[in-house]
Amino acid sequence: MIKRFIARNAPGYIFLSPWLLGFFLLALGPILASLYLSFTKYDMVSDPRWVGFANYEYMFTRDRRFWKALEVTFTYVALAVPARLIMALSVAMLLDKGLRTIGLYRAIFYLPSLLGASIAIAILWRQLFEQNGVVNQVLAVFGIEGLAWITNPDTSLYTLVILAMWQFGSPMLIFLAGLRGIPRDLYEAAEIDGTPKWRQFTRITLPLLAPVIFFNLVLQTIESFKTFSSAFIISNGTGAPADSLLFFTVYLFNEAFKFFRMGYASALAWVLLLIIGAFTAIAFLTSKYWVHYENERD
Amino acid sequence: MTKLTRRGLLGTAAAGFAASALTGLPAYAQAKTIRHYWWGNPERDKRTFAVIDVFQKANPTIKVSGETIGWGDYWTKMATQTAGRNMADLVQMDYRYLFEYVRRGALKPLDEYVGKSLMIQDFDKGPISGGMVDGKLYALNIGSNSQVIVHNTRVFKEAGIDADLINWTWDDFAKASEQITQKTGGKVKGSDDLSLMIEVFESWTRQNGHEFYDKDGNVAATVDDVASYWQFWEDLRKKDVVRPKEKTVILDIPIVESGVAVGDTAMSHFWSNQLVGIQAAAKDKIGAAMVPHKKGGKPGQFIKPSMFMSLSRDAKDTDAAMAYMNAWVTDPEITKILGLERGIPASPKVRAALQPGLNDVEKLSVAYFDAIQTKVGDLPLPAPKGAGEVRDAFMRIGTDVVLGRAKAKDAATQFVDDAQAIVERAR
Known part of the structure; x- marks a missing residue:
């Protein structure tokens, strides 16, 4: 029994071993430490002091900025994830036409995702959307007077949603692979029956792509909850203006590294983990109603 | 405070490794290295690096590594380094933050050096007392301002x-x-x-x-x-x-x-x-x-001590650090380079030496300082x-x-x- 288990799984674990080593040696300790710290008051200089659930209690009952951070983050996730996935799927379908230079296009479209997490792009974004930025100059050509997108709390979050949309590269690649996996003869049959393109999309492409969509959805949701560097740079690290860019992670960072509340910041981190976990669980639980795998027999 | 913790050791090892990886040199090549961290602007940075050159020439056994960043990011980086027990030996301090850092135990008192390696006995009492917390001197005034x-x-x-x-x-x-x-x-x-x-x-x-x-x-x-x-x-x-x-x-x-x-x-x-x-x-x-x-x-x-220099908890070579700090406020060549850029010096000798060489802006700043002396209120109590x-x-x-x-x-x-x-x- 055990022998069989080893024989079957050993290669997998061997390939996983670099990651597993890293996890056990580098990540697990801090993770457990942060769970402990979340029940303490800890300013990094004096020793942690046990306070029980006080951090969590303060968070849910008295901390207005905690709720504000949740609001900002949820709004962002709700907008950025669908926007990015729609963008990724559209571009993937365009590229799926069997172009000869597809490798080149794939690389070009993937580029923003590679750059997206970088500081340089966040700074570029800030300049694009500034009062005298490129966006407003283009709008001015059409006689539209632009807003101060970044410093206006009503629009600042949307500039980040657009940034997220632009970084569609990695879900696009996965969609592209998924599209390649759909048997061509299904479309041919549909053509012969005279099915319009739109129905081909909703009746063939979407259902057969469902597992891939599901995978991308889960991955992108997790990613979006963790958005940090772009919000941090664009808001000067504060969540400004008027906390409109107070992403959960930015708030967490400020609590930890600006105000020295490591215990409280750890509690925030665990709440974020639970939220992400809950969303992933919901996605998995509902998936049986809309995701069908090809080798499923029912 | 200098108890060696495992985390501290790990941090130092990691930092040392990173430093040697970056420069391609072993981290122990210099016997005495002190780090000086300040918030700045292009003009201040130019002067400070010039000071470091002068100091290193006069003290060939000490290497000073200067680190600078704008005010906006200064305190975030400082907090991170404090947490990582990796503070620079000498840090620029602000009146608003001084008490927070002292109460967290991040700074060392300077009293034991005064009159021995830190020759500030003849400095104005007002500006010097601005760097005291709970009766101890934690921060040396390197200029007053308003x-x-x-x-x-x-x-x-x-x-x-x-x-x-x-x-x-x-x-x-x-x-x-x-x-x-x-x-x-x-x-x-x-x-x-x-x-x-x-x-x-x-x-x-x-x-x-x-x-x-x-x-x-x-x-x-x-x-x-x-x-x-x-x-x-x-x-x-x-x-x-x-x-x-x-x-x-x-x-x-x-x-x-x-x-x-x-x-x-x-x-x-x-x-x-x-x-x-x-x-x-x-x-x-x-x-x-x-x-x-x-x-x-x-x-x-009010007139406030504009900037302080403090000795951090993480300073290892305190003798080298104090030699640098002392040179900052007493050495004629160094104080001349610094001029009034960080504020009006607390040493009467330094002020007298600077007077003849002042340019227009510096004259403006001295004249402004003189003019407001009778119009300002007392230094407020330390911020909580x-x-x-x-x-x-x-x-x-x-x-x-x-x-x-x-x-x-x-x-x-x-x-x-x-x-x-x-x-x-x-x-």
């Missing part, structure tokens, strides 16, 4: 502003702003919008007769103080004589983006030791005015723990008022509540 309303002298002349800029009132300030905006056809607005400057607000509160914090560290500024301050700027915004709100809500902008440097306003708020830096960035000749007074009010502005966060809250809530999303009165109520909650939570 707030200043920097103005564009060309625009002031063209607009015919003839107010007495040392004794003027808030009414005079408002009138001048209107006059400038009108005379320049709106091309140059009267002033930057100082709604989010908690330091100016602190002067405003003191003019009303009470401190921002009382002696127990509670918030003593009232809702009326805050509301009237924000309302004052709201009125100027309505008249369109201050910088547009989009530029106001960008927090902690660098000197070069201030109104006077860019040229889109005629007045900006600074600290007197920044005069050298701002003149370097501005096209026109600048002048110095006091923060306006309240008619019949008390003095609000959490003061840095209160500053953030002031800017955050003030932003709502600037953008017209909240009434001055409501926002003021919220700010006073939040500020009190912050200092209570920080205890």
Whole structure:
């Protein structure tokens, strides 16, 4: 029994071993430490002091900025994830036409995702959307007077949603692979029956792509909850203006590294983990109603 | 405090590894290396690196590595390094943050070095005592300063502003702003919008007769103080004589983006030791005015120790660090390079030596300093723990008022509540 288990799984674990080593040696300790710290008051200089659930209690009952951070983050996730996935799927379908230079296009479209997490792009974004930025100059050509997108709390979050949309590269690649996996003869049959393109999309492409969509959805949701560097740079690290860019992670960072509340910041981190976990669980639980795998027999 | 923890060891090893990987040299190549960390601007950085060169030439066994960053990121990086037990040996300190860092145990007292390796016995007592916490000296004054309303002298002349800029009132300030905006056809607005400057607000509160914090560290500024301050700027915004709100809500902008440097306003708020830096960035000749007074009010502005140098808990080679610190405030060549850029020195000898070689801006800063001596109030009590966060809250809530999303009165109520909650939570 055990022998069989080893024989079957050993290669997998061997390939996983670099990651597993890293996890056990580098990540697990801090993770457990942060769970402990979340029940303490800890300013990094004096020793942690046990306070029980006080951090969590303060968070849910008295901390207005905690709720504000949740609001900002949820709004962002709700907008950025669908926007990015729609963008990724559209571009993937365009590229799926069997172009000869597809490798080149794939690389070009993937580029923003590679750059997206970088500081340089966040700074570029800030300049694009500034009062005298490129966006407003283009709008001015059409006689539209632009807003101060970044410093206006009503629009600042949307500039980040657009940034997220632009970084569609990695879900696009996965969609592209998924599209390649759909048997061509299904479309041919549909053509012969005279099915319009739109129905081909909703009746063939979407259902057969469902597992891939599901995978991308889960991955992108997790990613979006963790958005940090772009919000941090664009808001000067504060969540400004008027906390409109107070992403959960930015708030967490400020609590930890600006105000020295490591215990409280750890509690925030665990709440974020639970939220992400809950969303992933919901996605998995509902998936049986809309995701069908090809080798499923029912 | 120097107990070697496993985490500390790991951190040092990691930092050392990173450092040697970066430079390609083994980390132990230099016997004595001290790190000096300061917030700066291009002019200050140039002078500080020049000082480091001079010091290293005179002390070939000591290598000084300078680290600099703008004010906006300075405290975040400092906090991170404090947490990682990787603070620079010598750090630049601010009066507002001094007490927080001392109470966290991040700084070492300097008393044992005074008269031995730190020769400051003949320095002015006032500026030196500003660096004391609970009876011990934790921070060496490397310059005093005060707030200043920097103005564009060309625009002031063209607009015919003839107010007495040392004794003027808030009414005079408002009138001048209107006059400038009108005379320049709106091309140059009267002033930057100082709604989010908690330091100016602190002067405003003191003019009303009470401190921002009382002696127990509670918030003593009232809702009326805050509301009237924000309302004052709201009125100027309505008249369109201050910088547009989009530029106001960008927090902690660098000197070069201030109104006077860019040229889109005629007045900006600074600290007197920044005069050298701002003149370097501005096209026109600048002048110095006091923060306006309240008619019949008390003095609000004060002279504060502008910058300190502190010895960090993580300093290993304290002898080398103290030699550097001492040279900073006593060595004739070094003090000459530094000049008045960080503020007015506390050493009478150094001041006397500097006098003949001063340039125009430096003369302006000395003259301004002389002129305000009798107009300022006492140094306020040390700020309680959490003061840095209160500053953030002031800017955050003030932003709502600037953008017209909240009434001055409501926002003021919220700010006073939040500020009190912050200092209570920080205890």
